[in-house]
Amino acid sequence: MAMDPNEFDDFISGDDDASPVVDTRADGRLLRVPLGRISPNLVNPRDDFGTRDKLEDFGRSLRRRQIQAVAVVTRRAYLDLWPEHKDQIGNVDFVIVSGERRFRAAETVSLPALECVINDGYAESRKTFLDAVVSENIDRQNFDAIEEANAVEALVEAFGSARSVAEHYERVDGWVSQRRVLLRLAPEVQELVRRQHMPLEPARKLGKLVKDHQWDAAAQLSWWEQEQKERAAKAAEKKAAKAAARRSQAAPQADTAAPTFTAVKSVPETVAPQAASVRPGALPGTVAASAETHPVVVPEPRDQDQTPKPTPWAPSGDQTPKPTPWVPSGSITASGVEKTDTAASGAGAPPAAEQRARVRQLPTHDWQQLADIVIAELPQEALRNLAGRILMSVGAGGPQEQSA
Structure with a gap:
């Protein structure tokens, strides 16, 4: 049994909607x-x-x-x-x-x-027909620019004016003119636009130039070749500017990095240079520096070479005092310590002879060198006592036990 159209309309539309369903x-x-x-x-x-x-x-x-x-x-x-x-x-x-x-x-x-x-x-009418043909394509993404220009041109002919077309599609007048100007391009140039080898912005610019100067295809292609070179140069310049900006932003960050500490004692320029000399028994690297050109640099512990090195040692048998190079008041001595003259004779007088420096630290990292130093420095009785204690510490007994 066929359904009454009124019942069908009532079924589709709700109680609050009085608009009937229409077969179009x-x-x-x-x-x-x-x-x-x-x-x-x-x-x-x-x-x-x-x-x-x-x-x-x-x-x-x-x-x-x-x-x-x-x-x-x-x-x-x-x-x-x-x-x-x-x-x-x-x-x-x-x-x-x-x-x-x-x-x-x-x-x-x-x-x-x-x-x-x-x-x-x-x-x-032609206007109605063209509107039906074009409306489906006018906003389609794959509708290329030249096809769109041809469509707009056909609409202008059907509607009578560009203003009428713009009003019908609710667009500004420039929307129509920007598309129609592409039709002034030579077929070869239009093909570049179709294949997206020429962007729309320069294509529309070229279309206006063709309108003003009546350029042929050769002149249009020549203009596009020059335009590509200029666009490439501008792109390279812009890229270089961005790279320079990145470098300038990175530079302050490098300047604000924590500096590495280096202990440096400046030397007065008025001090006369002294010949570098090494005293027997001095610590490694303790050389009398030139007061004018060579400040004493004390490296950080992390920068020092940790490789074990022989410790300078001089026998203590000869205790004859030896002259020490004189350094004026306020200068740096060979050991890297600031020396101030407190002699009663006043500033500028050579200081009294001082005892030469002794070994400040035994080379515990080098047992052979340590043994040589101990044997050379200690008397025989002290050596026997020391040897006994060493043997007892390793569980080997004293010298008397070994001789027994």
């Missing part, structure tokens, strides 16, 4: 039309429908299922608008308004028919 199909039917009875229209600005491989993929998808129908008008309605197209469309029954890519994909895979919706309302 032109004749209330979805027709399956053989491809031989369909023709594309001749005013479609789109002429790039993809490669054959892409069309084959799309055609195989249509063979499995066609989701969107092709919008068509009758042959008679179309020829009422463009009677000069009679021979080009041939003996067909319908002309495509929207869906030419589906038609071409179906032809590529030899699909026998397509589902179509007939609506002669699209053919009320």
Whole structure:
């Protein structure tokens, strides 16, 4: 039993919605039309429908299922608008308004028919027909700039002015002029724009120059070659400026890093230079520095070489005092210690002879050298006592036990 239309409307719309469901199909039917009875229209600005491989993929998808129908008008309605197209469309029954890519994909895979919706309302006027053809493509992302320019130009012819087209699509006037100016480019240059080898910004700039100077194709290509060089130079300059900015930002950070401490005692410039000398028994590296040019540098412990080195040693048998190089008051001695003259004779007098420096630290890291120093320094009785204690510490007994 058929459902009453009013009951269907009540079922779809809620109690709060009084708007009925309306069937908007032109004749209330979805027709399956053989491809031989369909023709594309001749005013479609789109002429790039993809490669054959892409069309084959799309055609195989249509063979499995066609989701969107092709919008068509009758042959008679179309020829009422463009009677000069009679021979080009041939003996067909319908002309495509929207869906030419589906038609071409179906032809590529030899699909026998397509589902179509007939609506002669699209053919009320050229303006209405072109609006229906272009509206589907005007905001499509893969609608290339030249196709879009051709579409806008056709709309201007149909609507009578660029202002009318802009108002119809709710755009500013510049939206129309920016697209139409591309049509002034030579075909070779338009192909660069199609393939996105020339961006739209310089393409529109070149179109205005062509309008003002009437440049031919050679002049346009020459301008684009020079423009590419200038754009590359600007890009390189911008890149160099960014690199310089990064370096300048990194420099203050390096300057604020914690400095490595180095103990340096400055030497007065008035001190006369003294010849460097090494006293017997001095510590390693303790050399009388030149007071004028060679400050004494005490390295940080972490910077010192930790490799064991022989400790300088001089026998203590000869205790005869030896003269010490005189250093004026306030200067640096060979041991790296600031020396101040406190002699009663006043500043500037040579100090009294001092005892030579003794070994300040035994070389415990080198037992052979340590043994040599002990044997040379201690008397025989002290050596025997020391040897006994060493033997007892290692559990070997004293000298008396060994002799027994």
